[in-house]
Amino acid sequence: MAGKNPKSWDLGGKNFEELASEAAKFKGESLWQDAWRRLKANRTAWWSLLFLGVFMTIAMIAPLMPIPSPVFLDLQLEPQPPIWPWTNFGTGGFEPQYWELSALDNFMVDTRVAIFGDWQTGPWLGTDGKGRDILSRIIWGSRTSILVSLAAAFCSLAIGVSYGAVAGYLGGRIDNLMMRVVDILYSIPFIFLVIFLITIVNEYRAELEDNYGIDRETVFYVVIGAVYWLTMARVVRGQVLSLRNQEFIEAARVLGASTARIVFVHLVPNVLSIVIVYLTLTIPAVMLFEAFLSFLGLGIEPPKVSWGILAVDGSEMVNPVKLYWWLVLFPAGAMGTTLLALNLLGDGLRDALDPKMRGRD
Amino acid sequence: MLRFFFQRLLWFAITLWVVVTVSFFLMRQVRGGPFDGERALNEAIERNIKARYHLDWPQWKQYLQYVGPLNLDDHGAQFLGGDGTDVFTGILVGDFGPSFKYRDFTVNDIIGQSLPISISLGVISLMWALLLGLSAGIASALWRGSTTDVALRLVATTGIALPNFTVAGFLVIFFVFTIPLLPVAGYGSWRHLVLPGFALGAPFAAYIARLTRTGMLEVLSQDYIRTAHAKGLPPRLVLLRHALKGGLLPVVSYLGPATAGILTGSLVIERIFAIPGTGSHFVNSALNRDYTLAMGVTILYTVLVYALNTLVDFAYTLLDPRIKLEES
Numbered sequence: 001m002a003g004k005n006p007k008s009w010d011l012g013g014k015n016f017e018e019l020a021s022e023a024a025k026f027k028g029e030s031l032w033q034d035a036w037r038r039l040k041a042n043r044t045a046w047w048s049l050l051f052l053g054v055f056m057t058i059a060m061i062a063p064l065m066p067i068p069s070p071v072f073l074d075l076q077l078e079p080q081p082p083i084w085p086w087t088n089f090g091t092g093g094f095e096p097q098y099w100e101l102s103a104l105d106n107f108m109v110d111t112r113v114a115i116f117g118d119w120q121t122g123p124w125l126g127t128d129g130k131g132r133d134i135l136s137r138i139i140w141g142s143r144t145s146i147l148v149s150l151a152a153a154f155c156s157l158a159i160g161v162s163y164g165a166v167a168g169y170l171g172g173r174i175d176n177l178m179m180r181v182v183d184i185l186y187s188i189p190f191i192f193l194v195i196f197l198i199t200i201v202n203e204y205r206a207e208l209e210d211n212y213g214i215d216r217e218t219v220f221y222v223v224i225g226a227v228y229w230l231t232m233a234r235v236v237r238g239q240v241l242s243l244r245n246q247e248f249i250e251a252a253r254v255l256g257a258s259t260a261r262i263v264f265v266h267l268v269p270n271v272l273s274i275v276i277v278y279l280t281l282t283i284p285a286v287m288l289f290e291a292f293l294s295f296l297g298l299g300i301e302p303p304k305v306s307w308g309i310l311a312v313d314g315s316e317m318v319n320p321v322k323l324y325w326w327l328v329l330f331p332a333g334a335m336g337t338t339l340l341a342l343n344l345l346g347d348g349l350r351d352a353l354d355p356k357m358r359g360r361d
Numbered sequence: 362m363l364r365f366f367f368q369r370l371l372w373f374a375i376t377l378w379v380v381v382t383v384s385f386f387l388m389r390q391v392r393g394g395p396f397d398g399e400r401a402l403n404e405a406i407e408r409n410i411k412a413r414y415h416l417d418w419p420q421w422k423q424y425l426q427y428v429g430p431l432n433l434d435d436h437g438a439q440f441l442g443g444d445g446t447d448v449f450t451g452i453l454v455g456d457f458g459p460s461f462k463y464r465d466f467t468v469n470d471i472i473g474q475s476l477p478i479s480i481s482l483g484v485i486s487l488m489w490a491l492l493l494g495l496s497a498g499i500a501s502a503l504w505r506g507s508t509t510d511v512a513l514r515l516v517a518t519t520g521i522a523l524p525n526f527t528v529a530g531f532l533v534i535f536f537v538f539t540i541p542l543l544p545v546a547g548y549g550s551w552r553h554l555v556l557p558g559f560a561l562g563a564p565f566a567a568y569i570a571r572l573t574r575t576g577m578l579e580v581l582s583q584d585y586i587r588t589a590h591a592k593g594l595p596p597r598l599v600l601l602r603h604a605l606k607g608g609l610l611p612v613v614s615y616l617g618p619a620t621a622g623i624l625t626g627s628l629v630i631e632r633i634f635a636i637p638g639t640g641s642h643f644v645n646s647a648l649n650r651d652y653t654l655a656m657g658v659t660i661l662y663t664v665l666v667y668a669l670n671t672l673v674d675f676a677y678t679l680l681d682p683r684i685k686l687e688e689s
Contacts, residue, residue: 180372183372183376183667183670184372184375184376184379184380186617186621186666186670195643195644195647195648199391199648200387200390200391203391231618234614235611235614238610238614274575274611277571277575284521284522288524288525288564291524291526292524292626295524295526295629296628296629296644308524311523311524311526311527314527314530315526315527315529315530315633318530318533318534320537320538323534323538328527328530328531328534332523332527332531335522335523335524336519336522336523338522339518339521339522340515340519340522343514343521343522343571344518347514350575
């Protein structure tokens with residue numbers, strides 16, 4: 001190697017500088033640019049992304065929209081069926097009744113009142129047994145559900161990926177120890193833990209809020225998030241285990257790359273596709289877990305509303321005498337379409353990020 | 362191999378110890394005890410009850426008494442469990458003690474009655490999940506992009522996207538109220554378990570279908586599959602002998618969490634369909650501060666989940682020779 005003279009190579013009559021400037025003309029494309037381009041080409045995934053974007057925007061500006069209050073009670077005898085927009089587009093009588101809102105939300109409610117006055121949309125999706133508007137409850141519920149799932153997904157992503165990748169790459173004793181910790185946490189039936197923590201928080205909520213400024217919901221997010229990183233860590237570690245002995249990692253090691261660099265620059269991008277597939281499973285799982293806790297009466301507390309509470313309310317109205325289909329169908333439909341879009345987006349991302357697909361189509 | 366199992370056994374002991382200790386002390390930190398009711402008890406009665414269950418002891422002493430076959434009473438009096446005839450001997454010998462809320466039962470009685478029901482429900486739903494999930498996943502991977510694939514994925518996503526009590530609601534509307542095929546709730550014959558099993562297994566079938574599809578697609582694009590095809594092996598053989606093994610790896614690693622999920626999911630399903638399984642005790646005992654029952658159920662679930670995870674790891678090495686047991 002040392003004895004070889006570069007000039008003896010056949011360079012097609014050019015020197016190195018010329019070749020280098022020629023190569024610089026080609027614009028490189030990073031993995032992410034490539035993936036973004038291919039994601040846009042995938043129509044299903046692109047529409048899902050747009051749908052989710054619109055949905056999140058609606059959720060964010062919910063207080064601005066001229067929909068009825070989600071908690072305004074109108075105690076009738078039974079749930080009212082949907083009335084189509086062309087029959088009853090809207091009426092007056094809006095009451096700005098909410099739970100304790102943040103300053104920004106209060107500002108938005110004030111703006112809404114300034115723009116629309118007391119005009120509000122009609123019961124397009126019907127009302128529930130207490131006369132509350134289902135459309136409004138679905139929109140307000142989406143705020144809670146989206147917040148819970150994003151917080152938890154972010155937690156699981158950050159902790160799980162780094163933990164799993166480090167364990168898988170280091171291998172040996174350290175891997176063993178790290179994964180046994182995950183096993184121990186796994187084996188603690190975490191539903192028990194969550195039930196317990198929430199019971200404790202319920203007992204001490206006044207102290208927590210007064211002394212530390214932590215409310216019950218923050219605990220809720222943290223607990224769910226801290227539970228869901230375990231699966232992510234396991235999956236990433238499994239993938240890294242089968243990658244760490246491959247040539248490109250050895251090459252990186254030979255070139256003197258540090259452990260952190262190998263893990264986060266070389267290994268993590270390679271497991272990202274499976275991480276994303278798991279993430280699109282985690283977000284629905286968290287939303288469903290919230291529903292599960294609501295079913296047990298441990299989730300978000302009324303008067304606040306979430307999709308879980310709506311689903312529980314709906315399924316409690318299933319009886320052989322009269323079918324209140326709008327109470328079951330619309331909340332389930334909202335949840336179903338959102339999670340469907342998430343999954344389709346995840347599939348699209350998977351295809352777009354697959355390194356084996358690079359440069360094709 | 363043997364070393365692997367011994368290692369696991371050691372870690373199992375540590376896990377169990379952590380779980381027992383943490384939940385024992387955590388539970389006793391929470392306000393309210395098992396005998397608090399609407400009305401305050403007479404002071405003397407309360408003292409007596411507490412003395413009977415040794416709740417007046419310092420916590421470390423209660424803990425030792427709970428764990429080991431020790432007799433720590435100053436006067437040598439024995440701690441009688443259940444209907445007052447059995448001597449409580451500690452969890453080390455598999456005695457979970459008397460239930461604080463169901464006065465005449467020991468925790469072992471309660472678990473012994475409810476666990477078989479929960480297990481049969483779990484097995485049925487796991488069978489539903491594997492049957493539907495694997496076949497749907499393989500079909501979608503083989504015909505990627507076809508109408509079948511799209512349709513199967515839509516169905517699978519709906520399965521993931523709905524809470525199991527909503528699925529149960531739809532099932533009840535269709536198969537009980539509309540077409541009276543199956544009983545609405547209760548427990549007695551296998552027909553009582555079909556709907557609950559399906560409602561419980563449906564989300565897991567959907568997960569398994571997705572994982573199988575992802576895994577199979579990954580494997581089907583590998584070189585060794587191309588080689589197998591090039592050798593002229595019949596497609597069915599390539600699929601069954603070469604592709605399936607690698608493609609099922611993600612599913613196998615998911616089976617541990619899936620079983621745990623089915624166990625906890627049964628909490629809701631058992632409540633909806635009025636099935637007298639273990640799930641209902643899980644939440645109620647924590648809320649009732651029924652210390653021994655809550656501990657018993659927690660320990661039981663810990664053991665189950667741990668054993669299943671070990672089995673899964675073992676199966677993993679059988680399927681993927683690149684991963685060695687000694688290494689982990």
